[in-house]
Amino acid sequence: MDREWFEKDFYAELGVPKTASAAEIKKAYRKLAQEFHPDANPGNSDAEERFKEISHAYSVLSDEESRKQYDQAKELYASGGGFGPGPGPGGGFQVEDLGDLLGGLGGLGDLFGGARRTTTRPIQGEHLYSTVNLAFTEAVSGTTATVAVDGDTVCRTCSGSGAEPGTAMATCPRCQGSGSIAAGQGMFSISQTCDVCHGTGRVVTTPCHTCGGRGTEQRVRSIKVRIPAGVRNGATIRVPGKGAPGRNGGPPGDLHVRVNVGNHPLFKRRKNDLRITVPVTFTEAALGADITVPTLDGRVRLRVPPGSDSGKTFRIKGKGVPGKNRTGDLLATIEVAVPDAVDDETRRLLEELKSHEPADVRSHLGVS
Template sequence: MPRDYYEVLGLSRNASEQDIKKSFRRLAMKYHPDRNPDDAESLAKFKEAKEAHDVLSDPRKRSAYDQFGHAGVSGQGGFGGGGPSDFGAGGFSDIFGDVFGDIFGGRAGGRRTHRGTDLRYELSLTLEEAVAGKDVSIKIPTTVECHYCGGSGAKPGTKPKECSTCHGHGQVRMQQGFFSIQQTCPACRGTGSVIDDPCKHCRGSGRLREEKTLSVKVPPGVDTGDRIRLAGEGEPGEQGGPPGDLYVQVMVQEHPIFTREESHLFCEVPISFATAALGGEMEVPTLSGKVVLKVPAGTQTGKMFRMRGKGVKPVRGGPVGDLICRVVVETPVNLTERQKELLRELDETLAHGGKHHSPHSTSWLDGVKSFFEKMGL
């Protein structure tokens, strides 16, 4: 039995759409296969989080899940899972129509049509592609009408025969007391016809598996967890029913320099000890080119610098975010004897200055001294 979807994402049942998206993005970044190659446990957790997100991010599926649990959304996961019309195609409405069709004015006969299932395709993008947007071509497996038998399922040159049990209606009716019960014909399974000699190419299904190429317009600003809906590009419906939809699920790859949080970008900028102490200027990258970062004298590790308007323009509108640079003072390594000697001389001169040169260290040492005195140490 799958775990509770809210528990998987670490959310309460009244979580907002934004909470669901943020939680999935966090888990996806942690467990994505690109970051955890050959790690079966991480792959399982990634798939579990993705399945939970797919259900809870869709208002109709979430409503069904809240009311009926996993039974309400069974068959929704994975490529080729069920579509958003959870109860419109083979769901409760069909069940009640089968049993009580005559009483409640449901289907009185005729062949039942079924909406085609929705398909899902995971599209991996670089951060640059996600921010700028792009047109991509994707190839997906699909079913098409068999061109050998024209979709009839019967051997070329022959035709399906009318079902002798339901006489072409696809349903049979049984009288039980005061109730007239209508059920799918067991002989033809609701098609209204039977095939004596099936087509050898499609094996009587009337369909063939093929691959089709689609063009997807990715809007600027998309992020991990966003979905692009291509209406009518899912599996074709049965018995003349409408096709399902294709949902392109966006997954943004990890970037070597930037991390993204909503519309803002973050990066760490290493600076030398001398630059931190004396100040200076350095070039830092943005997604639109280079900018100059002015580092004031006396800068400490962890200092944040905000580059306004150098972040991401949200896909749903709003102001462009910022680029936030966090400087990290790099301790020099592999020093020569002369460099070590110079640093010792510098340290001695700084020690004489005390609070004037090292206010944080002096304040901390004073606090430690006071603590020891109180403890009697």
């Protein structure tokens, strides 16, 4: 398996939850592939990069077998038993991890102390995924967005304890309240966390009627997420600790929010630069003019020098999108607006102008 399996989140790249069906994955892929296809974004290297990532993520998740392997690899990594510095607690192998790993991959868990043991280590909660739609200007200036998140969260009835409110907790019958038990035999005997009470020494007598004692319930929450200024379309914002609650005292997972940015009627964005097309008259382009150009925060004056060709682009410094390293520029491209109907006087003046024009402006094309 690829090392990048541990580093990349293919579900986040497709903007689907881990529980998505094959059909949902396919649908999400088609939509993104259309949006970021190189044919639809000529010359846009950002889009091309995204397209490659999306395609790769889909190639792994669309195949049932490789998706299963990927999920197992991710789970192993998240629980700290993977290679390299895992984000989970513990890090590195413990005997019980190995049992879990082998049990999960090949049913060899029996080799390690009989039946597969329930893991008692703290386990980080699942990461949850959501998307948010932003207006163009919200993405540029940053905002606080309310994001709907569907997934496991702390049970509201029992506040996560798993016990029906008003009922008492009892001393754990397995460890007699000590929280740990002896495992193994003779000189190999080690003390390990009690697998019944997960080290708390106490157990629930009456499970919560909402969550059945799990301490978590699935529902849709509204979470406020701070969107940094200059966020790009397709970016993912990670909100630590806003995923599903952890198990056995483990930390909660993270929330990953995919950002969809809408278009602007005047401006187009490329990285942190903005582009705008500004119509000018023929005489403004020929004689030069001071014109007014809109920006995202007010307007600026732009000096068009005499003899400016249609299509000429002017860079207006610092009027683009704010970024970490530099604020982008506004690129204003002038476009000579040609009147399609003229009155008699204008026509007479244009005819006179025509008599002063160069004999052939197309001589270099070899067609004169």
